[in-house]
Amino acid sequence: MENARMKFYCDESRCIECDGCTIACAEAHELPVGIARRKVITIHEGIPGKEVSTSVACMHCTDAPCEQVCPVDCFYIREDGVVLHDKNKCIGCGYCLYACPFGAPQFPREGIFGSKGAMDKCTMCAGGPLTTNSHHEFELYGQNRIAEGKVPVCAAMCSTKALLVGDAESVSNVIRARVTARGGKGVNSSYGWDKAYKNQ
Amino acid sequence: MRKYIYALIALLSLATVALATDSQIWGEMRIQNILGYGQEESLKLGVWFTFLQSKYFAWVFLGVLIGVPTVFFLHYKIVGQKVFPHSHKKHYAFNLFHRTIHQVAAVSFMVIIPTGFIIVFGDFFGGGTLVRAAKNLHGIFTIPFAIVIIPMALMWIKEAIFNLEDIKWFMILGGYLSKEKQIINATQFNAGQKMWYWVCVLGGLVMILSGAMMFFMDFKIEMLHNLTGLSHIDMLRASAIIHNVMGFILVAVFFTHIYMAAVAIKGAIHSIITGYVEEEEVKFLHNAWYKKLKEKGKF
Numbered sequence: 221m222e223n224a225r226m227k228f229y230c231d232e233s234r235c236i237e238c239d240g241c242t243i244a245c246a247e248a249h250e251l252p253v254g255i256a257r258r259k260v261i262t263i264h265e266g267i268p269g270k271e272v273s274t275s276v277a278c279m280h281c282t283d284a285p286c287e288q289v290c291p292v293d294c295f296y297i298r299e300d301g302v303v304l305h306d307k308n309k310c311i312g313c314g315y316c317l318y319a320c321p322f323g324a325p326q327f328p329r330e331g332i333f334g335s336k337g338a339m340d341k342c343t344m345c346a347g348g349p350l351t352t353n354s355h356h357e358f359e360l361y362g363q364n365r366i367a368e369g370k371v372p373v374c375a376a377m378c379s380t381k382a383l384l385v386g387d388a389e390s391v392s393n394v395i396r397a398r399v400t401a402r403g404g405k406g407v408n409s410s411y412g413w414d415k416a417y418k419n420q
Numbered sequence: 421m422r423k424y425i426y427a428l429i430a431l432l433s434l435a436t437v438a439l440a441t442d443s444q445i446w447g448e449m450r451i452q453n454i455l456g457y458g459q460e461e462s463l464k465l466g467v468w469f470t471f472l473q474s475k476y477f478a479w480v481f482l483g484v485l486i487g488v489p490t491v492f493f494l495h496y497k498i499v500g501q502k503v504f505p506h507s508h509k510k511h512y513a514f515n516l517f518h519r520t521i522h523q524v525a526a527v528s529f530m531v532i533i534p535t536g537f538i539i540v541f542g543d544f545f546g547g548g549t550l551v552r553a554a555k556n557l558h559g560i561f562t563i564p565f566a567i568v569i570i571p572m573a574l575m576w577i578k579e580a581i582f583n584l585e586d587i588k589w590f591m592i593l594g595g596y597l598s599k600e601k602q603i604i605n606a607t608q609f610n611a612g613q614k615m616w617y618w619v620c621v622l623g624g625l626v627m628i629l630s631g632a633m634m635f636f637m638d639f640k641i642e643m644l645h646n647l648t649g650l651s652h653i654d655m656l657r658a659s660a661i662i663h664n665v666m667g668f669i670l671v672a673v674f675f676t677h678i679y680m681a682a683v684a685i686k687g688a689i690h691s692i693i694t695g696y697v698e699e700e701e702v703k704f705l706h707n708a709w710y711k712k713l714k715e716k717g718k719f
């Protein structure tokens with residue numbers, strides 16, 4: 221059997237801009253102030269018929285651009301497509317941010333010179349390269365819910381279930397069922413879906 | 421002059437607004453970034469940066485790192501050093517101020533360039549502590565260089581203006597391709613030195629400004645957006661591209677500078693350490709300057 225490919229999808233016809241995902245993420249992973257791995261944005265604000273809100277974080281892209289540009293090669297891509305990185309290797313150069321179509325990588329300032337520290341981004345609640353569910357892993361990357369068989373916290377908390385996460389096929393099935401139920405309305409795919417997954 | 425003032429203002433403002441309250445990257449601006457990425461009407465800087473950095477930058481740096489010294493090694497083997505007697509009369513050309521400014525820049529470069537290479541080949545060095553230390557040193561040694569670049573630019577600008585003689589110098593590459601000692605009609609700086617002056621001063625400013633953009637990353641200077649017409653994230657991408665491309669040029673010409681001073685003309689490096697240039701060297705390699713000094717009764 222082929223490996224499942226994990227994807228995020230935000231159904232814009234359901235997102236009500238409540239910011240629950242952002243808060244859930246920040247609380248679950250005990251993120252420092254100023255770091256928001258997930259953020260709700262409103263696109264085409266004020267344009268009737270076009271204004272939509274959507275939740276963005278790292279999309280765990282196919283052929284991830286961040287992975288391609290990293291000078292220390294600290295990214296690794298799991299078999300299920302989750303894009304993770306090693307913070308002990310990362311030098312905080314910022315290149316991944318310049319390459320990212322979603323503005324996902326962020327940099328806490330550290331040290332007396334206030335230089336950019338190790339990059340932080342969404343892990344799809346899959347932790348990092350350190351021992352699974354260890355204290356160290358939590359400190360650097362947050363919870364490893366995937367290892368515990370739990371759904372990533374943002375999607376789990378989403379009150380309207382606009383934000384979906386799972387293997388590509390299950391996500392597609394949910395969307396298809398919803399679109400059918402809506403009588404074919406709102407077929408437009410989630411913002412950035414084509415960019416992140418190259419329509420695969 | 422105007423350029424220096426703008427550059428200085430930009431640098432100072434970078435320092436003061438580094439901690440702007442509103443994020444220019446992860447706040448409202450993030451929408452611009454997401455919508456604009458790779459769009460037809462944009463410059464596609466994100467896509468370009470990804471392409472160039474993933475495919476070319478490190479290879480070009482490797483090419484420069486190996487290629488330029490190889491060329492000089494061949495030159496050393498085939499043409500060899502030019503040796504001028506050092507026992508003769510000398511002229512005091514570089515005073516303490518000149519030498520101090522030059523030495524601060526020299527030390528900065530000797531840290532900035534190797535650490536730059538360590539970052540570029542960060543995967544080879546395994547990332548982590550070593551490469552992070554290189555990154556921090558790279559940034560810290562930008563400060564002394566930024567302090568001396570303006571005085572250095574001003575103290576040598578008169579000597580660095582190109583003239584018609586320089587075309588002749590370039591046609592024969594200053595006579596460095598032949599073993600013979602030819603009389604070269606150059607002023608205090610020959611065309612090659614002038615070229616290094618401009619690459620170092622203008623290129624150096626570009627490196628400082630693009631480096632500072634990447635260092636501060638999240639800051640707000642309205643003027644820069646108006647000037648460039650770019651969004652903040654695109655300015656960062658442009659900085660990263662420019663820093664690498666200018667880096668190729670700077671490194672190549674820097675290696676040339678070192679080879680010329682330390683190897684090609686035996687002992688030439690002493691002039692910037694002691695301040696004294698040798699009569700024979702000046703007579704052959706900077707004959708126009710030599711005549712002027714003679715008129716003034718020097719040597």
Ligand code: HEM
Binds near residue numbers: 667
């Ligand atoms: C006069 C010359 C140079 C100056 C003043 C300069 C300055 C800077 C500064 C201030 C930064 C930002 C550091 C940070 O984000 O913490 C930077 C980044 C960088 N520089 Fe340079 N640099 C110079 C030459 C070079 C050269 C020759 C190379 C390559 C061999 C290079 C490679 C890099 C790289 C790869 C980065 C991005 C990674 C990073 O931000 O740490 N630089 N530079």
Ligand code: SF4
Binds near residue numbers: 277278284287303322
């Ligand atoms: S969204 Fe950005 S950080 Fe996440 S995988 Fe894609 S390029 Fe990398």
Ligand code: SF4
Binds near residue numbers: 310313315325338
């Ligand atoms: S900030 Fe870290 S993860 Fe991003 S490209 Fe630089 S070294 Fe790699």
